Amino acid sequence: MQTLLSPLNFAGYLAWGAIGFEMLFAGQPDDRGAAMPLPAIAALHLLFLGLFMAVTSSQRVTRAAQAMVLAQIGLAFALMAMARYTSVPILLILCVVQLVRVFDARTSVVLILVMNALVYLLYRELWQLRSPVISTLMHMSFQGFAALTAWFAFRAEQARDALAATNADLLATRSLLAESVRDSERLRLSRELHDVAGHKLTALKINLAALARDARVAGDERVALCARLADELLADIRGVVQQMRQDEGLDLAAAITTLARPFPRPRLELEIAADARVATVAQAEAVLRAVQEGLTNAVKHSQAQTVWVVLRRDGDALRLDIRDDGRGSGAVQAGNGLCGMRERLEAIGGGLDVQRTETGGVHLQAWLPATA
Known part of the structure; x- marks a missing residue:
């Protein structure tokens, strides 16, 4: 849905709508031969829009997408040959915008040249224009401008996506390294608590036990309280160390x-x-x-x-x-x-x-x- 509502697609919809407006309200181009019935013209025109939306709605380049672009070119030529409205060749500009996206550069150039050779023959033989070469060159210039604009737009989108993916990769790696540093620091702190604080608390308990056996302080509640607090603190530290080691990873x-x-x-x-x-x-x-x-x-x-x-x-x-x-x-x-x-x-x-x-x-x- 986001692709279908892009500015490039909106421009395509406006061009398609302007061509449809001429078909509905400009009358039949009787001076250049018999035209198709209006319902048939409308059906081909709507089919073109459906294929255009199908191609531009997907970000993938598939054989189906290439076939749909070629089918749009065929529809544009059918309308040019049988309905002969002056705005119909604009449909080829929409086709060129899609060509540079679903085909490589060399294939796109070849298809555009072949397409305009057919436009020249159609202008000269069917439309019988006075200056078919000039008309063809004018449309080629519009097509070239549209092709280059679309090509640079697609390349910019690809570069943006690649940059976003690279940036996400760097951020993910940074997050991973930060987590690794936190894990290493947690492990280091658990070892320090166990080796330093645990060792000194154990020594404190031994000294308090020796002090409690001294006849001068035997039965002193303060010594017993200190011994009990030392036991509780050592148990708390061991619990913290165990928890920190369990969280390792x-x-x-x-x-x-x-x-x-x-x-x-x-x-x-x-x-x-x-x-x-x-x-x-x-x-x-x-x-x-x-x-x-x-x-x-x-x-x-x-x-x-x-x-x-x-x-x-x-x-x-x-x-x-x-x-x-x-x-x-x-x-x-x-x-x-x-x-x-x-x-x-x-x-x-x-x-x-x-x-x-x-x-x-x-x-x-x-x-x-x-x-x-």
């Missing part, structure tokens, strides 16, 4: 959420069990990159709306489950991203399994040891 929720933030689609559904905490930065990096690859694949290949990520503990292992609701087909081909993910997991004693779901989505199942 890296929490990945913040890093994964940051990584998914620049993707407007698919939506991330994240579930991390309370005991599913990795022990080392290498393990955290492997999990983070696996989630990143799952999101990237869902964006590029699956047309998914939602990605589910579940991290849980299974005995001495951590299980990472990544699944999307895409509509792909055929076996999943392992590209550089999946191969790199598998190598990273295997390097720390884990593994990866990739399958396609019954609905056509991709299901990644990864596992790695819970300890270092």
Whole structure:
């Protein structure tokens, strides 16, 4: 929906509407031959709009999108040849805007040249214009301007998305490093409490016990109170140390959420069990990159709306489950991203399994040891 309401699409709708206005209210161009019946003209014009919206509503470049753009070119020529309204060639400008998005630069240039060669023949043979070359060159200049504008706009969008993904990657890595620093500091403090404070409190207890046996202070309630407070304080410190050691590990929720933030689609559904905490930065990096690859694949290949990520503990292992609701087909081909993910997991004693779901989505199942 957001793409359909973009400024570029609005400009296309206005141009399409202006052409339709001429068809409805300017009368039949009888001076240049018999025109098609108005209902047939309206049907072709509406079909053009439907194909235009179908192509521009998707961010993916597919063979279906290429076929729909070529079909729009055919509809534009059909209207030019049979209805012959002066504004109809503007439809070719809308086609050119889509051409540079769904085809590579060389193919787009060839198609634009062939298209305008046909426009010249149509102007000369059917429309019988006095200056078909000038009219064709004028339309080519408009098409060239539109093509360059659209091409730079698409490149800017790609650069923006790449920059957003890189920025999210850096923020996720920073979050991971910050969590690693906090975990290291927590472990250091637990050791300091155990080794320093615990040692000195134990020494204090020994001295208080010796003092309590001294005949001069035997039965003194203040000595007994100090001994009891020392026992309680030592027990509290041991409890804190035990709790800090139980919390040892890296929490990945913040890093994964940051990584998914620049993707407007698919939506991330994240579930991390309370005991599913990795022990080392290498393990955290492997999990983070696996989630990143799952999101990237869902964006590029699956047309998914939602990605589910579940991290849980299974005995001495951590299980990472990544699944999307895409509509792909055929076996999943392992590209550089999946191969790199598998190598990273295997390097720390884990593994990866990739399958396609019954609905056509991709299901990644990864596992790695819970300890270092």
